[in-house]
Amino acid sequence: xxxxxxxxxxxxxxxxxxxVPETEAEATLAGMIxxxxxxxxxxxxxAAWAEESPLSLRERSLVVxxxxxxxxxADARLRGHLRWAIEHGVSAEELEAALTLLAxxxxxxxxxxxxxxxxxxxxxxxxxxxxxxxS
Numbered sequence: 001x002x003x004x005x006x007x008x009x010x011x012x013x014x015x016x017x018x019x020v021p022e023t024e025a026e027a028t029l030a031g032m033i034x035x036x037x038x039x040x041x042x043x044x045x046x047a048a049w050a051e052e053s054p055l056s057l058r059e060r061s062l063v064v065x066x067x068x069x070x071x072x073x074a075d076a077r078l079r080g081h082l083r084w085a086i087e088h089g090v091s092a093e094e095l096e097a098a099l100t101l102l103a104x105x106x107x108x109x110x111x112x113x114x115x116x117x118x119x120x121x122x123x124x125x126x127x128x129x130x131x132x133x134x135s
Contacts, residue, residue: 003043010046017084061085062098069099069114070106078114082121092122 015025030038053060065085068078085095095118103111 006046006050007042008046009050010042010044013045013049014042016087017080019083057088058085058090061088061090062094065090065095065114066098066102069102069110072106072110072113075113075117079117079121082114082118086121092118 011022011025014029015022018025018028020028026038026042029041032038033041049057049060055063061081061084064081065078068074068081082095086092096115099111099115099118102114
């Protein structure tokens, strides 16, 4: 993959995750973490979320949710990836089961915070409107 392709894929990944047009993704990310870190994140995402991966978007989303929940302290990032996991076809029930399992391996405090974030996401008015519009 060429560097421009990788960058374009990274921008597309962040646009999808943030729910913004691709033309706004870089500025949105830079506003959150600064332009240098945004460029690194865009390049990394371009490789991590490449179409050639043997893992589906759904599987990658589950892995990322588990990693962020296990780390703890990454609530804003976890919230975004919980939304994205649902968009990638992971059901709320599957996410709850994964987080419950994670409590055994990563600890109850971290898994319970992740579960609270999931519950907030699946009951938010924006999520409910989005679900209804897709039906």
